Amino acid sequence: MNPVQKALWYVENHSRKGISLEQVARASCVSPYHLTRTFAEVFGTSLMRYVRLRRLSEAAKQLSEGASDILSLALDYGYGSHEAFSRAFKKEFGVTPESVRTLADLSLLPLMEPITMTSTQLPKLDPPRVETLPEMSFAGLVERYQSKSPAGIPNQWQRFSALLQHMPLLIDQNAYGICFNFDEEKGEFYYMAGVPVSKSAEIPLGLVRFDLPLQKYAVFHHGGHISEIRSVISAIWSEALSKSGYEPVEKPAFEKYGPEFDGQTGRGGFEIWVAIK
Known part of the structure; x- marks a missing residue:
């Protein structure tokens, strides 16, 4: 269980x-x-x-x-x-x-019925590798989402992609989706669609800077389509992370998209990095 x-x-x-x-x-x-x-x-x-x-x-x-x-x-x-x-x-x-x-009428009340305990099939993931990421700076668009409705994230990436031509010189060709400031009571979080930049880079108007400190991560790779990302994240938190033996810490987690990822087709795979002790 x-x-x-x-x-x-x-x-x-x-x-x-x-x-x-x-x-x-x-x-x-x-x-x-x-x-x-x-x-x-x-x-x-x-x-x-x-x-x-x-x-x-x-x-x-x-x-x-x-x-x-x-x-x-x-x-x-x-x-x-x-x-x-x-x-x-x-x-x-x-x-x-x-x-x-x-x-004596409940018809208009949004009652919460018990969530059924099921054994829904989640994707099987390979054990994670462990990496320590040095301090990094990012520039990108930030939005706030509820866990139940993060459907606006693809549109956020589209808007960010249109601004990339105005970005300062990039550190590398990877893109990052960073989740931070998770609210445990409301189930809300902030999400940045961003790219790595130098600490001295000037950030274009409309974008924000986000700094990640030195941190160790459990890195889960998935070679499938980007449409599977929600089920992959669910599999990590509900099964794969516990089985790995690593304990997560309350720090930002992120998605990493390498040069092999094709934003037009959604293929090429991605990685989920979870901060651990």
Whole structure:
């Protein structure tokens, strides 16, 4: 059973308790950072948001069935007071617990049902090689995405490609997609479509500079089509990284596209670099 499946089992069996990220991570046998990245990559939402929505959804079902004491219900689902429960409930569903109990109607509420634990087939990856990357500077376009909807990244690369002719002298011919500032609560991250530049290079208007410090990485190569990148990343975080024995650290990860990668056809392969201890 991989970490996200263990996490799903733990959440569903402890949904009425005040579950912490650390507790779920221990039950899943990985670090909190590893688990939050894995869950977001596989399911497109943050783990703790899923925990919160599952508890509130089950509470909403009880309210629609006429739960008599909202304070007792709040305490049952890990909230310390009626006020805290009502505030969280209204923030997620846009209505108060009292109105759900009165109307006994859940049809308009975006309830979170349990995610089914499955053994979805992920691509098999070779064990990673380990590389230490020296300090590097990049210039590129940066956008913010939610894990559940990163579909704008290809368009971001198109816009960046049109600006390459104005770039200063490049260090090499590789391109990098850098993920950083991952928000474990919201499941959001920043993404740079960029190229390496010298530290002294002037950055054209509209682009930003990003510096990566010296860091060790587990490097996963995939020779398939670029359309497979989401499933490759899911395979890395949910299976391959754990099996490799390397522990990820909360530092930027990135995709590397070499000269052999053809942006027109999406072929040529790519690498995923994950920062490790």
